[in-house]
Amino acid sequence: MSSDPEGPATTPAETTAESERHATWLELFFDLVAVVGIAQLAHLLHDDPDRGDLGLYCLLFLAFWTAWMCFTTYGNVAASKAHTRTILLGMFGLAVMAAAVPEIDSDHGRAFALAYVLVRFLASRVWQARGEVVVDWPTAQLTVGVVPWLVSLWAETPTRYWLWAAGLAIDLGLTFVLSRNRLLSRATEEWQDQHGKRERPSRTRPVAARFDPRHLDERLGLFTLIVIGESVALTVEAASEAEWDGRLGTLAVGSFVLLLALWALAVRRSCGVPLLGFGVLAPRFALPLHCLATGALAALAASLGGAMEQAEGPLPAKVRWLMCGSVAVFLAVGLLGGALSGRGLRWVLAVGVPIVAAPVVLAAATSGGYPGALVWILVVVARWPWFYDKRVVRAPVADRHT
Known part of the structure; x- marks a missing residue:
């Protein structure tokens, strides 16, 4: 049973066999909020867009899509155990990112970066208690690519955009460089080190997360x-x-x-x-x-x-x-x-x-x-x-x- 005081994202009646699962109303709501941000991005390409506008569009779209996919991964694997409050917080973060797009060149850009960082950390944190390794889409769990986004909070444009691009490139690179076996082996070694020090493990032995x-x-x-x-x-x-x-x-x-x-x-x-x-x-x-x-x-x-x-x-x-x-x-x-x-x-x-x-x-x-x-x-x-x-x-x- 979920420890979330607001209850799970799905009801027991929705907990059917994996092959029979369908998107819940909350998941659809989350998707709609994500697409609102993407609609905001489309306005960047109005009025005779140049290469800079197109590059910024691609950068921000990838950020929105990555944040959306992190929570989609969580909902897919956790199913009825997905916490409603966690998904709602991620939804609010995406809404802040969407609101920041029209004035992205101003201080709103820092708000966009901060919201992205918080969304990514929130999406990563849910896996700590589950003891699962997202071997098929490690970006949902790893936060190394978030570091340049944190640094960008003190940078100005266009340096800020280059830092964002570097962070997204790290995420994509790790996704394809780190194999399933390597990810699971490294997580197992960390768990064994903690267990070997006679400390109480913070979680059970890690296993590979299974997508539906x-x-x-x-x-x-x-x-x-x-x-x-x-x-x-x-x-x-x-x-x-x-x-x-x-x-x-x-x-x-x-x-x-x-x-x-x-x-x-x-x-x-x-x-x-x-x-x-x-x-x-x-x-x-x-x-x-x-x-x-x-x-x-x-x-x-x-x-x-x-x-x-x-x-x-x-x-x-x-x-x-x-x-x-x-x-x-x-x-x-x-x-x-x-x-x-x-x-x-x-x-x-x-x-x-x-x-x-x-x-x-x-x-x-x-x-x-x-x-x-x-x-x-x-x-x-x-x-x-x-x-x-x-x-x-x-x-x-x-x-x-x-």
């Missing part, structure tokens, strides 16, 4: 779905402030259909990572792909909002490259996901490579065109995997049965 893969797939898919929903909301907001005419209508409908096409690749029969089947990759490899895909979706939302303001054309070069580049990154993750899911070399050459190359070619070759036309071409590119599977692959099968 189906629950994790659901959380990743729901997060992606919420990001797409927020992208639709941002696009609608931008369209509501523009002058309504035929070209805006063409662009608005095309933007909605484009987001639907990307939803179909990432959520339908997938775990939130485009074209990656369920349970194909271990978490430490699947999660970075999820981060890339959702980051690209949020950046696409910003570019679509900018396009609404330029519906009469031509689209500014930076907005055009942001739009096409976001789609290219998302579909590049899909290329990798499809290849790892066993679709074969023929699919990679006929589908994967073209859908990644096409947006880049469009960005370079469509200067001076109308945004609506560009968006509809991107719709065709995003639907090519579906068309290939339905018309090219299945057509010979149908012919053999006639």
Whole structure:
């Protein structure tokens, strides 16, 4: 039973077999708060963004996603024993981070860093009493990468941003450098040293934390779905402030259909990572792909909002490259996901490579065109995997049965 006076994050009725678990209302609430922060980040890419704006967006998005993933890991492993109060405190930390984004270059940046540090320490602390080692996603438990964030509290921009980047790079590096066996062995040695000194161990012998893969797939898919929903909301907001005419209508409908096409690749029969089947990759490899895909979706939302303001054309070069580049990154993750899911070399050459190359070619070759036309071409590119599977692959099968 949970020692949290406010009770566990889930009720006993929700404690079913691992394969039957679903995201709780509290987990959904947590996801919504995280996506609010991501929506704030999308505003960094409005008004003709430059490389600095894009770099800051990527940095802050990775910070939000990392904080979200730390608590998602905790909820996944702890299940009905997850403490409600702990998750609510993490939610409040993410809300502070979101509120700090608009004035991130000011002292609000220190508030952002402090909230991130506290969220990470809170997420790490829950594992001490559990006696488990998160071998599949060590970032949830290790806090070495938080040190540069602490130092940044006394730094000014742009040094502050470089320290944040260094901290996130340490987290990612440790995730891939430290193997499962090494993490578990080191934790066991520390426990044995404490036990050998005849001190009372602070916890039981450490064991590897076990992910519930189906629950994790659901959380990743729901997060992606919420990001797409927020992208639709941002696009609608931008369209509501523009002058309504035929070209805006063409662009608005095309933007909605484009987001639907990307939803179909990432959520339908997938775990939130485009074209990656369920349970194909271990978490430490699947999660970075999820981060890339959702980051690209949020950046696409910003570019679509900018396009609404330029519906009469031509689209500014930076907005055009942001739009096409976001789609290219998302579909590049899909290329990798499809290849790892066993679709074969023929699919990679006929589908994967073209859908990644096409947006880049469009960005370079469509200067001076109308945004609506560009968006509809991107719709065709995003639907090519579906068309290939339905018309090219299945057509010979149908012919053999006639």
